[in-house]
Amino acid sequence: MNADDVFKALADPTRRRLLDLLYEKNGQTLGQLCENLEMARQSATQHLGILEAANLVSTVRRGREKLHFINPVPLHEVYERWVRKFERQRLSLLHDLKKELEGE
Amino acid sequence: MNADDVFKALADPTRRRLLDLLYEKNGQTLGQLCENLEMARQSATQHLGILEAANLVSTVRRGREKLHFINPVPLHEVYERWVRKFERQRLSLLHDLKKELEGE
DNA sequence: ACAATATGCAGGTAAATGCCTGCATGTCAA
DNA sequence: TTGACATGCAGGCATTTACCTGCATATTGT
Numbered sequence: 001m002n003a004d005d006v007f008k009a010l011a012d013p014t015r016r017r018l019l020d021l022l023y024e025k026n027g028q029t030l031g032q033l034c035e036n037l038e039m040a041r042q043s044a045t046q047h048l049g050i051l052e053a054a055n056l057v058s059t060v061r062r063g064r065e066k067l068h069f070i071n072p073v074p075l076h077e078v079y080e081r082w083v084r085k086f087e088r089q090r091l092s093l094l095h096d097l098k099k100e101l102e103g104e
Numbered sequence: 105m106n107a108d109d110v111f112k113a114l115a116d117p118t119r120r121r122l123l124d125l126l127y128e129k130n131g132q133t134l135g136q137l138c139e140n141l142e143m144a145r146q147s148a149t150q151h152l153g154i155l156e157a158a159n160l161v162s163t164v165r166r167g168r169e170k171l172h173f174i175n176p177v178p179l180h181e182v183y184e185r186w187v188r189k190f191e192r193q194r195l196s197l198l199h200d201l202k203k204e205l206e207g208e
Numbered sequence: 209a210c211a212a213t214a215t216g217c218a219g220g221t222a223a224a225t226g227c228c229t230g231c232a233t234g235t236c237a238a
Numbered sequence: 239t240t241g242a243c244a245t246g247c248a249g250g251c252a253t254t255t256a257c258c259t260g261c262a263t264a265t266t267g268t
Contacts, residue, residue: 011115069201
């Protein structure tokens with residue numbers, strides 16, 4: 001997993017929207033996805049390209065259509081590396097700040 | 105939580121580095137953090153500002169120093185909204201793609 | 209007070225980003 | 239085969255981003 005690609009992919013509301021749309025109905029075509037976005041098809045293509053590059057979306061060609069599927073694996077890896085780590089120390093980390101605010 | 109601010113804050117390697125540095129030792133000053141970054145102090149200030157705006161870092165002034173603390177809460181919320189959701193359907197989502205690749 | 213230290217603020221620039229239009233290619237169905 | 243449909247590719251443009259330099263302000267310790 002490339003953390004940079006994954007986070008950059010997630011750092012745009014349109015791309016997060018696309019993931020939610022695919023969660024509602026996996027395997028949608030570019031055209032179907034565009035119906036739910038307020039932008040030109042070409043712009044959506046770029047966003048999907050970025051999601052693909054981050055491996056968050058996998059595609060399959062079927063004739064003239066291109067089907068898009070969520071790949072949840074990178075999200076899981078982000079969780080393992082960037083969420084769980086801080087989650088384990090969550091209360092302790094918050095405590096550090098509280099202690100400082102109380103004047104040691 | 106503002107998902108956009110949080111993800112955009114996380115979408116930069118320097119800022120993720122800063123979180124890791126604070127994880128190693130919470131409550132560091134700007135100067136201390138800069139010693140571990142290869143960029144001008146002013147650049148680091150901007151990155152810390154973005155982390156603060158995303159509420160991932162909280163600061164306390166102590167005299168002429170500014171102490172930086174991790175705030176793990178937004179990460180937890182990102183997890184709840186953007187990771188757990190897809191995690192629950194993880195195998196099912198992967199199955200969708202596999203099924204299509206096998207030709208329905 | 210004053211020199212050293214820690215941080216803040218104001219711009220300036222090159223590169224990346226997100227959007228668009230226009231045109232090209234590939235596929236299906238009658 | 240041919241017109242309609244689905245997607246791909248190239249380029250342009252305004253904004254944002256990430257870095258910098260230079261200078262200002264605030265605090266500390268002697």
